[in-house]
Amino acid sequence: MLTATNVTKKFGGLVAVDDVDFSIDDEEIVGLIGPNGAGKTTLFNTVTGVHPPNTGSITFNGTELIGKTPNEVAQLGIARTFQAVRTFNESTVLDNAMIGAIFGTDESVSKTEATDRAREALAFVGLDDRRDEEAGGLTIADRKQLELAKALAAEPELILVDEIGAGLTPTEIDEITRTLERARDERGVSVFWIEHIMEAIMSVTDRIIVLNQGEKIADGTPAEIRSDDRVTEAYLGEVES
Numbered sequence: 001m002l003t004a005t006n007v008t009k010k011f012g013g014l015v016a017v018d019d020v021d022f023s024i025d026d027e028e029i030v031g032l033i034g035p036n037g038a039g040k041t042t043l044f045n046t047v048t049g050v051h052p053p054n055t056g057s058i059t060f061n062g063t064e065l066i067g068k069t070p071n072e073v074a075q076l077g078i079a080r081t082f083q084a085v086r087t088f089n090e091s092t093v094l095d096n097a098m099i100g101a102i103f104g105t106d107e108s109v110s111k112t113e114a115t116d117r118a119r120e121a122l123a124f125v126g127l128d129d130r131r132d133e134e135a136g137g138l139t140i141a142d143r144k145q146l147e148l149a150k151a152l153a154a155e156p157e158l159i160l161v162d163e164i165g166a167g168l169t170p171t172e173i174d175e176i177t178r179t180l181e182r183a184r185d186e187r188g189v190s191v192f193w194i195e196h197i198m199e200a201i202m203s204v205t206d207r208i209i210v211l212n213q214g215e216k217i218a219d220g221t222p223a224e225i226r227s228d229d230r231v232t233e234a235y236l237g238e239v240e241s
């Protein structure tokens with residue numbers, strides 16, 4: 001589905017992503033981990049057109065993404081959630097979800113169709129009965145579920161999820177993890193997920209990619225990643241520095 005080859009992104013003299021290859025397959029949840037500053041968010045930004053790479057190729061279902069705007073990438077079927085919650089707090093829960101349904105698709109959807117998609121996505125995350133409330137009245141955990149609903153309302157094939165577990169309780173993290181798992185199992189969506197909370201990422205991913213100082217140092221099942229010496233060293237380096 002998504003194939004990246006030799007992707008390098010520099011900011012001035014800093015190589016934030018260094019010659020990285022990876023792929024995401026259909027109906028796969030892939031974790032993206034690594035110490036602070038490893039290049040994880042930058043790698044997402046190369047995929048979504050926010051920071052096009054200096055070199056390399058990134059294709060989605062055979063279409064080259066490099067050169068496309070973030071909006072064009074979204075319309076091809078790649079949705080995204082952000083580390084900082086981006087709900088419009090004075091708008092209703094339904095209006096927030098409708099943003100995804102309207103801007104994430106390449107067809108000109110009618111208002112009825114957008115409403116249907118938004119409500120279906122809200123029901124999927126358990127928020128449809130709160131659709132007329134202001135988004136700002138939701139808990140952080142529910143606003144994160146709303147972010148997922150907004151992404152799912154675009155009916156994407158792939159969702160890029162950036163640290164959705166940050167600031168949540170263990171129970172809330174578990175709930176959001178289950179939503180991602182259900183998105184894969186019930187909707188056939190693939191998920192590429194940056195997360196620092198290891199229990200969450202280890203519990204649900206099919207595969208984990210590890211970055212360190214811009215380079216990919218491992219790519220394997222959770223069990224393989226747990227026993228990988230280079231991964232342990234990368235994290236120990238972070239603790240010591």
Ligand SMILES: Nc1ncnc2c1ncn2[C@@H]1O[C@H](COP(=O)(O)OP(=O)(O)OP(=O)(O)O)[C@@H](O)[C@H]1O
Nearest residue numbers: 011014015016034035036037038039040041042043
């Ligand atoms: N727009 C930018 N301009 C300059 N440098 C940047 C920019 N964005 C990221 N960087 C640098 O690129 C490197 C990788 O940053 P990035 O945010 O991708 O790491 P990360 O793995 O997502 O980190 P974290 O886990 O802390 O969010 C860092 O050294 C960062 O300072």
